[in-house]
Amino acid sequence: MPTESHLLMDGALHVYRRENSRYWQCSTYLGSRNHRQTTKEASLAAAKDFARDWYMERCVEDRQRRRGGVALLDSSVQPLIAGPGASTDGRRRQTPTGPSFEDAAKAFTSEFEIITLGERNPRYVSSKSEHVRIHLLPFFGNTALADITAGKVQEYRAHRQASRVDPKTGKPKKPARATLHSEMVTLRQILKTANRKGWIVALPDMTAPYKTSGKLEHRAWFSPEEYKMLYEATRERAKNPPKPRWREVCETFHDYVLFMGNTGLRPDESARLQLRDVKIVNDESSGERILEIEVRGKRGVGFCKSMPGAILPFERVRKRKNLKPTDPIFGKTPRELMNTVLGELNLKFDRDGHVRSCYSLRHTYICLRLLEGADIYQVAKNCRTSVEMIEKYYGRHLKNTIDAAAVNVRKPKLLKKTSSRSDG
Structure with missing residues (x-):
């Protein structure tokens, strides 16, 4: 009782x-x-x-x-298995219902290619599906969208730091910063899809906690001495290839290094470059013969005016390949050959551990132009980028961008007044 x-x-x-x-x-x-x-x-x-x-x-x-429906909470049915985080005090609590993360991920992958209207690189579009299939879906799975909070997102970041193990060392293989950033972008896009469909009211806070401002590091490039070492090595390789049947490939690679170092094109832009996109002109402002290039790349259509040193390698490639107007000049980016030559010269990494690649030729062009005193706005315009990007990743690491005369300013010393005593 x-x-x-x-x-x-x-x-x-x-x-x-x-x-x-x-x-x-x-x-x-x-x-x-x-x-x-x-x-x-x-x-x-x-x-x-x-x-x-x-x-x-x-x-x-x-x-x-x-009313003839099914009970919302059936007290006679008990869960067979208590999942992680389930209550252990015997109380029955409502679990969040509604669309799951898997539903949002399927909706996103099915419409992403249509939304981008074919303006994004096909490899970039396919990478979204890989992020979902390999990393995001195994972690979030059938989690209700209402349960994906800022804490859950942080759990995913911590999970990715130990999700893979290096077979050689047996230690966790942490993903690169850019890799994790790409996955977080995909996660944000999936949650935005759910928000557009009315499945969630707002997106959770996805900023990384405990993160301070990172260092502003320069892009990997070749100093004038290193760039000279590179093109001299490719020149020697073109004259004496490891195998006779590789002669044409080595000659084209030598011209590629000179062409990229004198134009500042991105590797994907040079891969799309056709003969009809390049013209040899006499520049009125400089009085030199240069190349006028119609560039097609990630920023759409733009234009580039080369240095005079780009004409000779361009003419050699055109004559060697007997190019037609619609033929690609260089075609596929020679990444493997670049890595081989850089490895032989011990130039694969700079002193800060940054990896050099074909993209480093573009960075070299920008840095060499700034070292020669070129106007930063004109360099940005010619490279189809912004002044902010150049100042952030190039300008602050070059000594020639600092005007010593403007910095080492001294106030003129004041002359001491001589006091004269009057007789009287």
Whole structure:
């Protein structure tokens, strides 16, 4: 028999405690049957709060049952397996329902290519599906979108730091900063898709906690001495290739290095370059013969005016390949040959550990132009980038961009006044 009892909800709800028990219980009569439940609370105030919530759930169940539907919470069915984070106090709590992360990921991958309207690189579009299939979906899976919070996103970041193991060392193989950033961009795009469909009200905070401002490091480039070493090595390789059948490839690679170092094109832009996109002209402002190049790349169509040193390698390639107007000048980027030559010259990494590649020829062009005193706005315009990018990744690492005369300013020393005493 209950030793102490309290009435709530106008007498429809009973909260009571039996003899020799420290926990309060609650009961009500609904739908021609009695309902009872332990609150698992020793405090009367906490037990009353639990009882009110429990009573409202029973009312909703009873109303749903009388309307011919299925009960929202079936007290007779208990979960077979308690998942991580499940309650261990025996209470029945509502679990978030609605569309899952998998539903949002499928919606995103199915419409992403259509949304981009073919303006993005096909490899970039396919990488989104790889991010979902390999990393995001195995972690989030059928998680309800309502459960993806800022804490869940941070758990994913921590998970990725140890998700792969290096087979050689047996230690976790951490992803590169750019790799993790790309995955977080894909995750944000999936959640934006869910937001557009009305599945979530707002996106969670996805900023990385504990992160301070990173160092501003320069892009890997070749100093004038290193660039001279590179093209002299490619010239020697073109004259004496490792195998006679590689002669044409080595000669084209030598011209590629000179052409890229005198134009500042991106590797993907040079790969798309056709003979009809290049013209040899006499520049009126400089009085030199240069190349006018119509560039097609990630920024759309732009134009580039080369240094005079780009004419000779261009003419050699045109004559060697007997190019037609629609033929590519260089075609596929020679990454393997570049890595081979850089490895032989011990130039694959700069002193800060940055990896050099074909893209470093573009960085070399920009740095050499700035070292020669070229106008930074004109360099940015010719390279189809912004002044901000050049100042951030190139300008601040070059000594010639600092005007010593403007920095080493000194105030003129004041002459001491000589005091004269008057006789008198």
